[in-house]
Amino acid sequence: MFSFFRKKSAPTPAQPAAPVSPEADLPVPAAPTAAIAVVEPMAAPAPVVPPVAEPAAETEATEAARAGWLQRLKSGLSKTSNSIADVFTGGTKIDEALYEELEAALLMADTGVAATTALLDDLRQRVKDTRATEPAQVKALLADAIADMLAPLEKSLIVGEYHPTVIMVAGVNGAGKTTTIGKLTRHLAAGGATVLLAAADTFRAAAREQLAAWADRNTHDLSARELDPGNRVEIISQQGADPAAVSFDAVAAGRARGKDVVLVDTAGRLPTQAHLMEELRKIRRVVQKADVTAPHECLLVIDGNTGQNALAQVKAFDEVLQLTGLVVTKLDGTAKGGVLCAIAREKPLPVYFIGVGEKLEDLETFHAREFAHALLD
Structure with a gap:
């Protein structure tokens, strides 16, 4: 299990969000507040949320969960x-x-x-x-x-240097982008971060409903683990609206509501679809109007089964979004895995997470040595 932790800091009162056009110029936001520090996966500082089990038992359960996940990866x-x-x-x-x-x-x-x-x-x-x-x-x-x-x-995703930390998530159709956002939300919320989702995939049928279903699963998951889910997962959406406008509204709402993270689900697209790739640029520009420091992370979700095509996707999306990290999914099927070596050699972007299934817990942090041994054992 990868957990997010944060330093305690004085609460910052939320300011009401004024309705502003996405194309309007906004003032420079206030300087970032104290950071939420993301520690390395195996570190064990005290989490924000009090543990619900004895430390020894919790550590043992965590190790067992990781071992089970590694077996699925192999x-x-x-x-x-x-x-x-x-x-x-x-x-x-x-x-x-x-x-x-x-x-x-x-x-x-x-x-x-x-x-x-x-x-x-x-x-x-x-x-x-x-x-x-x-x-x-x-x-x-x-x-x-x-x-x-x-x-x-191998690098940890850092959340909390900015409030909110705005994360754009992109990917081609079928790569598992929306599912990955649901799983990532679970990691963030379980670690104590408050999350707001932007359903900017506004034209795909049932995209908003799919994201809402993941948010609901996260809320139930937190409750089942006796972690207070209060207001941790919310959604900003508008069916048929301009994706950039929805993204703008979400960032503004995240600031007004004091959220730790805003996750922006962009529409799936192929690198060859020039008009849709240009729309990604527009979303990025408009997000910067809502917060001049944003987006703080631009993640690309790639399907582990696509082979060398994944490397081409990384290069194409990086040109448009200036990617900061990757999530590799679907390593539980016919995936060959060697493409990560190609990425490391030709476009060494951080791989924050890898996924091996459809369950909430089937997304885990990437460890180079673990992956290397899974690739050969």
């Missing part, structure tokens, strides 16, 4: 791990044939030519330095090489 990446593991079976010798087989396996895992070449060069040097002679040793060294390549992608 299962999701089994197609890749089985393919690479086959290279090290039988009477494998540490020779050029081994490296050629590894190259083919890595390329089939969507690792990409540049990342595969870098990994094999690194592996050869590690084998030489350690004088490894057994296939199992080489496999372990490969896991280390992958972990080191992915390490720059």
